[in-house]
Amino acid sequence: MEIGDNYAFRIYRGRRNYDDEQPLNKNTPNLDFPRPIDDPAPYIVVVQGPRKVGKSLLIESIVKSTQRPFPYPQGTFPTVLVPNESGIRLQFVECPDDINGMIDAAKYADVAILMVDASYGFEQETFEFRNLLQVHGFPKVIGVLTHLDKVALDEMSKVKQRLEDHFCTEIYEGAKLLTLSGLENGLYKMPEIGDLREMLSDPQFLPLSWRAKHPYVLVDCFEDVTSERVHGDRQFNRNLSLYGYLRGCNIKKGSKVHIAGVGDFSLAGVTTYYDPCPVHSFGNFVLLDKQSTGTYVRLDFLDVPPEIVEKFDPHHPILVGGILPEEENSGYMQVKLKRHSWRMDLLMTGAPITVSAGWRRYETTAIYAMENEYGHHQLLNYTPEHKECLAVFWGPLAPPKTRIVAVMTNLNCLKDQEEFRIMAKGIVLVFNLDAKILLNVEKIVTLVDTCWKTARIKFAPNFQIDGLKFIGAPIQTKSGVRGKIDKEWKPLKRSKFSVCHGQVISRAEPTVIKDGEEVTPLERLLRRHG
Numbered sequence: 001m002e003i004g005d006n007y008a009f010r011i012y013r014g015r016r017n018y019d020d021e022q023p024l025n026k027n028t029p030n031l032d033f034p035r036p037i038d039d040p041a042p043y044i045v046v047v048q049g050p051r052k053v054g055k056s057l058l059i060e061s062i063v064k065s066t067q068r069p070f071p072y073p074q075g076t077f078p079t080v081l082v083p084n085e086s087g088i089r090l091q092f093v094e095c096p097d098d099i100n101g102m103i104d105a106a107k108y109a110d111v112a113i114l115m116v117d118a119s120y121g122f123e124q125e126t127f128e129f130r131n132l133l134q135v136h137g138f139p140k141v142i143g144v145l146t147h148l149d150k151v152a153l154d155e156m157s158k159v160k161q162r163l164e165d166h167f168c169t170e171i172y173e174g175a176k177l178l179t180l181s182g183l184e185n186g187l188y189k190m191p192e193i194g195d196l197r198e199m200l201s202d203p204q205f206l207p208l209s210w211r212a213k214h215p216y217v218l219v220d221c222f223e224d225v226t227s228e229r230v231h232g233d234r235q236f237n238r239n240l241s242l243y244g245y246l247r248g249c250n251i252k253k254g255s256k257v258h259i260a261g262v263g264d265f266s267l268a269g270v271t272t273y274y275d276p277c278p279v280h281s282f283g284n285f286v287l288l289d290k291q292s293t294g295t296y297v298r299l300d301f302l303d304v305p306p307e308i309v310e311k312f313d314p315h316h317p318i319l320v321g322g323i324l325p326e327e328e329n330s331g332y333m334q335v336k337l338k339r340h341s342w343r344m345d346l347l348m349t350g351a352p353i354t355v356s357a358g359w360r361r362y363e364t365t366a367i368y369a370m371e372n373e374y375g376h377h378q379l380l381n382y383t384p385e386h387k388e389c390l391a392v393f394w395g396p397l398a399p400p401k402t403r404i405v406a407v408m409t410n411l412n413c414l415k416d417q418e419e420f421r422i423m424a425k426g427i428v429l430v431f432n433l434d435a436k437i438l439l440n441v442e443k444i445v446t447l448v449d450t451c452w453k454t455a456r457i458k459f460a461p462n463f464q465i466d467g468l469k470f471i472g473a474p475i476q477t478k479s480g481v482r483g484k485i486d487k488e489w490k491p492l493k494r495s496k497f498s499v500c501h502g503q504v505i506s507r508a509e510p511t512v513i514k515d516g517e518e519v520t521p522l523e524r525l526l527r528r529h530g
Helices: 007-013 055-065 099-108 124-136 153-170 190-200 410-415 521-529
Strands: 043-048 079-083 089-094 111-117 140-146 177-179 216-218 221-224 238-247 256-259 263-266 269-273 296-304 319-322 330-339 352-357 360-371 377-380 389-396 403-407 422-428 437-451 454-458 474-477 482-490 493-501 511-519
Touching: 043 055, 043 099, 043 124, 055 089, 055 111, 055 190, 099 124, 099 216, 099 319, 099 352, 099 360, 099 403, 111 124, 111 153, 124 352, 124 403, 124 422, 140 153, 140 190, 153 177, 177 190, 256 296, 352 389, 352 422
Parallel strands: 043 089, 043 111, 111 140, 140 177, 377 437
Antiparallel strands: 079 089, 216 238, 216 319, 221 238, 238 296, 256 263, 256 319, 269 296, 330 389, 330 422, 352 360, 352 403, 360 377, 360 389, 403 422, 437 454, 437 511, 454 493, 474 482, 474 511, 482 493
16 A cells, blocks of 8 residues: 555644754745856756656656757766756756765755656655755755556546645645656657656746855766876875866855765865856867856865775765855754654664764764753653654754754665664754753662651762752652752761651661763763773
8 A cells, every 4th residue: 555545644634743844944036146147057956766766767758858968078977968948957867765865965956856656656765855855955846757557547547636635745735746657669758758848947946045155066077186106005095176067156265165975175276167068059178267156167176085986986976065164163063853753763872873964964973861840951861752852962063053864874774774764853053051961860878867757868978979969859768758858967077968758767768869960972972882
């Protein structure tokens, strides 16, 4: 039975929870972004879907339907540039299946085409990508149904209506959903491809406010310019040249950028070339003097780890994103986090997770806490079931109100391929230096003597903390008799106090004080892994 073909789906349609909140980085049509008027950078169209749904065939059909496709230079990534009727260029990118590639695709997509197998229904990859789009900014989304030839004719209209209702519920009301009924000469039917191209001909692809403030480049040509003498030696770092269209805002030499999955680097050089695929004419690579948004640039990097060359995947496009000065430092971040409702297991304190915030995605370990009735943050071993909690972890700093997503690490993804890979979503808080995380500990005290509903206690000799701070603290015996520490018994010896109980207690009964011991995130993580 497909997802959504049951009574629970009809209940879900009228329900909005934390996972369905609107993204903070919405489209901003009123801002004046510095983009060229004549030849802006091609808009990126990400084609996403599960395996064997027809992503490559869809891109091939769109290219074949174009009368004049661009002779794109022989790069290393499967990207295709296609002009449309409005005079704008579209760069089609096939979204990888791994979670890291999906995270990067959600960050640079101007338009997302979600392909769905109509004979099966919505699959896990579609819901995962939808959650990633919700965190990193929701672009224009178009749905495409394939494999309709496998659906019985008498059930065709019912299947279309059910999937369209589900698609509008997941994306937004009124979202467009196209159908590809079958193949013709090894490609999708040209009239149906024409309808899709008509939807993509809208020139109003509004940039997201967060992307407009950061320069970024989707690399479509990769070149290793290291000396040939060290190519076979893994001990030496490499020098790279990455080519692509500059988007967002302007960039200059020496700027700090982040290569997704590699790390932060300073630009050794930025060279602007003539557009290799202009709208009106075709030209060669010629050096220009300025670097502005919408131009084709070459980014030079020095001392890059050799793993980027050794483990290079041509089906995984490289994303280079600019970093603002306030995002260059690293430190502890406080995040309001909630476990995704579709995850079956809880997040454990100290367990490794992969966090995506801004352009960066990195692996870290987090501790979780929840505020109690006294205003203190109590350390948790696991995240709560259906509540928000405070997460503290070490990583590159992100501005407050930045949306983040936590996913499974690469090792866990390989072990549990059928498990939902989105673990939690959250938002970065303003760092509070006064926030203390307390670990619940029980301190055993000795009963010196007992009276009517009162008793005198004595702390252990090795008790290092001043006992005066426990005046008014709750105390409890093993049998459940509760009380509180009333006052100091002998002023000269701060280890003896008077306790007021609500019932008569026995002198031989063990008594404990429940206290909170302050811990630092680093100390807690080292204690768990040491």
